[in-house]
Amino acid sequence: MREARTMGMNQPPHDAARESALREACERALEQARRGPLGANPRVGAALLSPTGELLATGFHRGARTPHAEADALLAARERGLDVHGATCIVTLEPCAHAGRTPSCARTLIDAGVAHVLYAVRDPHDIAANGGALLRDAGINARLWSDALPGSVGGDLTARATEMNRRWFQATRESRPFVTAKIAHTLDGYVAAVDGTNAWITGEDARVEGHALRSTVDAIAVGTGTALADDPALTARDAHGTLAQRQPRRVVIGERPLEPHSRLAKATHGPEHARPLLYRTRDIRAVFENLRAEHGVEHLLLEGGPRLISAALTLDLVDDLWIHEAPTLLGAGTPAVTGLGIGTLENRLDFDIVPESLHVSGSDLLFHAIPRARQQTPTKGE
Ligand SMILES: NC(=O)c1ccc[n+]([C@@H]2O[C@H](COP(=O)([O-])OP(=O)(O)OC[C@H]3O[C@@H](n4cnc5c(N)ncnc54)[C@H](OP(=O)(O)O)[C@@H]3O)[C@@H](O)[C@H]2O)c1
Known part of the structure; x- marks a missing residue:
């Protein structure tokens, strides 16, 4: 040379x-x-x-x-x-x-x-x-x-x-955080059983990985449906339940109020930096932009549920889908995504698996998938 x-x-x-x-x-x-x-x-x-x-x-x-x-x-x-x-x-x-x-x-x-x-x-x-x-x-x-x-x-x-x-460039252009949506589902694509039970679809190892990601993102968001159904803490913890040193900002999106005795509602009386941010709206694009502009959120983890993630997918606001697939079947229940407004196969949303991310964690299959470039961005939300 x-x-x-x-x-x-x-x-x-x-x-x-x-x-x-x-x-x-x-x-x-x-x-x-x-x-x-x-x-x-x-x-x-x-x-x-x-x-x-x-x-x-x-x-x-x-x-x-x-x-x-x-x-x-x-x-x-x-x-x-x-x-x-x-x-x-x-x-x-x-x-x-x-x-x-x-x-x-x-x-x-x-x-x-x-x-x-x-x-x-x-x-x-x-x-x-x-x-x-x-x-x-x-x-x-x-x-x-x-x-x-x-x-x-x-x-x-x-x-x-x-x-x-490509997706990082898109998020930067749109002045919003990079959005990772995590879905833990069964082989047949359900996130909860018919009676609403969903703890736990995936195993301990996958959950530890989930918490490890929580400790690296700037914020975790759920819809009011998940907040009301699961009463989540949305904290990052290790396998023994000890809180990680770095905690993401907790975010709830939706018009309904929280149940007053829920974990997230109680945390609104805590120290300012640890208070959940409650956005009483369904305008998720505006929420994402606000999270970046006002709260410095560069990486947002959407942890569900199906309706919030589906709305984000429909608006092309998911940059990275993080799938935890459990080798189990339910036959019926709450589907992982819903109401994407797709009536025919050619309008499906395609993803590319990130090969380096594909692995078995305990008994579950974990991988990241990036949305393929779309011809045009759908605007119809749920
Ligand atoms: N296995 C998993 O990975 C997992 C993860 C999370 C949840 N889950 C399960 O999912 C179920 C809850 O499902 P879900 O779909 O009701 O939960 P969700 O997506 O967390 O909440 C849905 C709610 O989010 C609000 N929302 C805010 N912006 C919206 C938008 N642009 N479009 C639509 N809704 C918007 C609406 O509430 P308002 O009416 O208040 O506006 C809507 O009813 C529970 O059984 C939970 O256990 C499973």
Whole structure:
């Protein structure tokens, strides 16, 4: 492989060796990105090449409050005692310019002394964007993959980087949180039996995973139907029932009032930061926007029930469906989703399973699924 200082910038587009090395590094960065979780932040991967073109290290973002992919790759290189000065950083999203939960990646790359930064997609997030400009102002050769790799090669790699975070980009554009909807259902698609009992459809291991996710999201929402039927606490707990250190904000959506002696109603008299937010409305899009704007909610977990999740699905507000499927049958009961307004097969809502997420937890099957791009967004709610 050519020397990295020329590899990133000045070589003519027909230099096959350079192109192949860059393409390989982009593939590695994409591979890393796929290891990250869905949630408040996009899935991002990075690869570092030495000035002579060897792969120094790779990294990825493990979710909110953890190092970004670029910092993760730099750390991995340093842990191996490798010099990153003059290196090329190849990353699937524009390095952020904003120092928030973690330091700005653009600043981290400048301080590390890298010479080139190639990123797949521009960051659409107002406060994070412009990392590319910050890098260029510091004299670093920062540009898009599509500028560095000609024609269909750059186009295809960029399309894959975009598709990987399509729903995160959509949520950001719509100024709302990334929404994960969790459904625990039987093999025949029910979330409760005919008499309303539903504790517990899935086993202990799946429930522990459910609580682990609760402790990472910013808020959990249920409809008044679930609040009234189940009297949930909506807290994040470990297998022994001990409260997790980090608790999500609790949210109830619907016009009916809570039962005055319910757990959630009692918590409205507690400390301000732990009080449930009660939205006496069915306008869930407005609720989601308000949660982000007023309460800083970047990742919202919808824990049911069927009518709330169905309304969110109908309005194309679910970015990630997290399925817990129990190997059991009920034959009748409360269906997992209802009233999507679909009358014919061709109007069905399709999803793509996230392959990396598919696993057996205890006796249950767990996986994430992302909605496929729709031709047009239905507007009819329930
Ligand atoms: N296994 C599971 O994963 C699971 C999880 C949760 C619940 N469940 C079960 O599901 C059952 C409750 O089902 P559910 O469908 O009544 O619960 P739900 O979806 O939690 O609540 C439905 C209520 O949400 C309110 N709502 C707010 N915005 C809405 C909108 N845009 N569209 C429609 N409704 C909206 C409405 O209440 P208002 O009339 O007050 O406006 C509606 O009646 C219980 O048996 C519960 O145990 C199972």
